[in-house]
Amino acid sequence: MKHCHFCGGELHEQLTTFVHEENGQVWVVRNVPAFVCSQCGEKEYTQETTHSLLNFLKQPPQPAEILHVPAYDMAS
Numbered sequence: 001m002k003h004c005h006f007c008g009g010e011l012h013e014q015l016t017t018f019v020h021e022e023n024g025q026v027w028v029v030r031n032v033p034a035f036v037c038s039q040c041g042e043k044e045y046t047q048e049t050t051h052s053l054l055n056f057l058k059q060p061p062q063p064a065e066i067l068h069v070p071a072y073d074m075a076s
């Protein structure tokens with residue numbers, strides 16, 4: 001069993017949604033395998049998964065769908 005290096009909680013492998021914002025553009029990648037901490041929710045990705053995610057951002061494939069999501073502003 002892997003442990004979270006922030007809080008020492010147990011990490012469980014599950015499929016997650018990766019969200020990344022760069023230059024005002026938001027990227028959503030679904031079904032990304034990650035080890036998720038059962039205590040603090042911290043996500044850890046394997047080196048292979050991190051590599052795939054970086055490739056996605058560098059050379060995005062055709063998106064599976066275009067999302068229209070509400071966005072909120074805490075400052076307003």
Ligand SMILES: [Zn+2]
Nearest residue numbers: 004007037040
């Ligand atoms: Zn943790």
